[in-house]
Amino acid sequence: MVPRYLIDFNIRDMNTKRTDVCIIGSGIAGLYTALQIAKYQEVTLICKEGLSESNTNYAQGGIAAVITKKDSTALHRQDTLIAGAGLCSHEAVDVLVNEGPEGVYELIRYGTQFDKEGDKLALTQEGAHSRRRILHARGDSTGAEIVRALSERARENERIHILEHHFAIDLVTEKDQCVGVIVEDSHGEQFLIQSNATILATGGAGQLYRYTTNPPVATGDGIAMAYRAGAQIKDVEFIQFHPTSLCYPGAPRFLISEAVRGEGAVLRNVNGERFMERYHPQLELAPRDVVARAIVSEIEKTESTFVYLDITHESEELIKHRFPKIYQVCLTYGLNMVTDWIPVAPAAHYMMGGVKTGLWGETTVPRLFACGEVSCTGVHGANRLASNSLSEAIVFGKRIAQRVKELQPIELDVSGLSFSIMRETTPDEHILEKKLKLQKMMVRQVGLKRDEKRLRKALKEMERQVKQFQLQPTHPSEYEFLNLLTCGLLTVKAALLREESRGGHYREDFPKRDDVIWRKHIIQSIGEGVLEERGTYDD
Numbered sequence: 001m002v003p004r005y006l007i008d009f010n011i012r013d014m015n016t017k018r019t020d021v022c023i024i025g026s027g028i029a030g031l032y033t034a035l036q037i038a039k040y041q042e043v044t045l046i047c048k049e050g051l052s053e054s055n056t057n058y059a060q061g062g063i064a065a066v067i068t069k070k071d072s073t074a075l076h077r078q079d080t081l082i083a084g085a086g087l088c089s090h091e092a093v094d095v096l097v098n099e100g101p102e103g104v105y106e107l108i109r110y111g112t113q114f115d116k117e118g119d120k121l122a123l124t125q126e127g128a129h130s131r132r133r134i135l136h137a138r139g140d141s142t143g144a145e146i147v148r149a150l151s152e153r154a155r156e157n158e159r160i161h162i163l164e165h166h167f168a169i170d171l172v173t174e175k176d177q178c179v180g181v182i183v184e185d186s187h188g189e190q191f192l193i194q195s196n197a198t199i200l201a202t203g204g205a206g207q208l209y210r211y212t213t214n215p216p217v218a219t220g221d222g223i224a225m226a227y228r229a230g231a232q233i234k235d236v237e238f239i240q241f242h243p244t245s246l247c248y249p250g251a252p253r254f255l256i257s258e259a260v261r262g263e264g265a266v267l268r269n270v271n272g273e274r275f276m277e278r279y280h281p282q283l284e285l286a287p288r289d290v291v292a293r294a295i296v297s298e299i300e301k302t303e304s305t306f307v308y309l310d311i312t313h314e315s316e317e318l319i320k321h322r323f324p325k326i327y328q329v330c331l332t333y334g335l336n337m338v339t340d341w342i343p344v345a346p347a348a349h350y351m352m353g354g355v356k357t358g359l360w361g362e363t364t365v366p367r368l369f370a371c372g373e374v375s376c377t378g379v380h381g382a383n384r385l386a387s388n389s390l391s392e393a394i395v396f397g398k399r400i401a402q403r404v405k406e407l408q409p410i411e412l413d414v415s416g417l418s419f420s421i422m423r424e425t426t427p428d429e430h431i432l433e434k435k436l437k438l439q440k441m442m443v444r445q446v447g448l449k450r451d452e453k454r455l456r457k458a459l460k461e462m463e464r465q466v467k468q469f470q471l472q473p474t475h476p477s478e479y480e481f482l483n484l485l486t487c488g489l490l491t492v493k494a495a496l497l498r499e500e501s502r503g504g505h506y507r508e509d510f511p512k513r514d515d516v517i518w519r520k521h522i523i524q525s526i527g528e529g530v531l532e533e534r535g536t537y538d539d
């Protein structure tokens, strides 16, 4: 069983720091929300690596928002709902499409330099968008540019106290409210950050899978922490596998942005045949899950390990100007996009589910908020529309700031808090090996194509690992493994339960979407086990 806390502790033995608001995470969600809250309160922002190491920093394609008259929020809404495959919250999508444009202008006010054509913002199109509405920066380095601008603003803001290389281990609750977080610094010292409000902005869990576009920080810590603290976790069976990550000996699974297909690249199997017309009328710009499964089918059919992405018919100038980063990375591995087809395969990319929130970012634990990829606001449903995640983070970050402003200060004595399940203190030397085994199992048994037999096998193996929770972890790599294991357990349980195929969840034994039984959400919590939640859907 997953225990309430990862470590045994006694608050009396720890230093305590007080702050108005504690934000865990320095991606777009953490930085943007910190800047919004710092307009009126003190913020402590912690991150487990340097300030700029996050998924956000690697975001390539861009950020979706309706900013031209040729487009409309109704169309953005419709595209988002279609991608979400019947499980989006309509209210959350309305919030996203209506408040996204203002969020983007705020990013510009914070100094983000999006690409321009003449004096107008340049826009591109991505899969399943019916209009060109994606803003981008430095070609394909949108996330890095946003992080640059927001980090600079955060570092110069006197109300924001930044703690880099600090690992958040557990959320502390007292009288059913979140009162802060136990943190470990880079010297191994643990202390409590006590706050009026705590905001999880810890990103996703891409590292659950052996093949992922996500950097090493994406270990699902926020979801696992929130679960242990009693928050409801929603729809974690929906994992988006990006269709096109670089698949070349010696190269990392570097993302080849969907914008490359948006600019005209086509997919070919290893025999050189273009194949998407056999799978979807939108061809290469079909929803990501469709493209990813089509690629896997072609890989299986041709007994290969990859397919090709071909943009060689485009001009050298366009390729180098639009995709400078991707062009350079491919070149490092001897692949020239101008003349060569690029070998690609799907990889884990984005988690649609997460910590359940309301329209103001509140989780089901009072004083605990979640923002960005760690959260499940209802915007993405069963499948995220490309470039909607960066917009989601700023839109709901701003809303969280408004809600936090209205919170009354909390006065609770937590000095007597302690927790113990008498763990053995022997450190586990094989933690990296165990992590790799979990990641490989997730690819094989809980990957792009699932069925009951494989899911049960995965569950059994994970349940064997649960005894790891009885050891007192002593190093961030051990906390991360236990958090990944928790996310793995939540994902496999939800995937077993959902006997249908929809969006980022595909069951070979139930290949059809089943709206009658399954147009509902799977909610898991440490206290109540598994619940099912029906929304009101009118599409």
Ligand SMILES: Cc1cc2nc3c(=O)[nH]c(=O)nc-3n(C[C@H](O)[C@H](O)[C@H](O)COP(=O)(O)OP(=O)(O)OC[C@H]3O[C@@H](n4cnc5c(N)ncnc54)[C@H](O)[C@@H]3O)c2cc1C
Pocket: 024, 025, 026, 027, 028, 029, 030, 046, 047, 048, 049, 051, 053, 054, 055, 056, 057, 058, 059, 060, 061, 062, 063, 064, 142, 143, 166, 167, 168, 169, 201, 202, 203, 204, 213, 214, 215, 217, 218, 221, 222, 255, 349, 350, 371, 372, 373, 374, 386, 387, 388, 389, 390, 391, 393
């Ligand atoms: C390669 C790639 C390309 C993408 N391209 C796009 C795109 O073009 N458009 C788009 O909309 N989306 C894109 N996405 C998705 C998008 O980047 C992410 O969903 C988004 O950046 C998540 O932001 P976030 O702030 O929620 O989390 P992140 O940016 O992942 O930040 C998480 C932060 O939490 C910190 N953290 C985590 N755990 C702990 C802990 N235990 N203690 C302390 N700190 C912790 C990390 O150190 C980090 O600072 C892409 C993702 C990837 C991987």
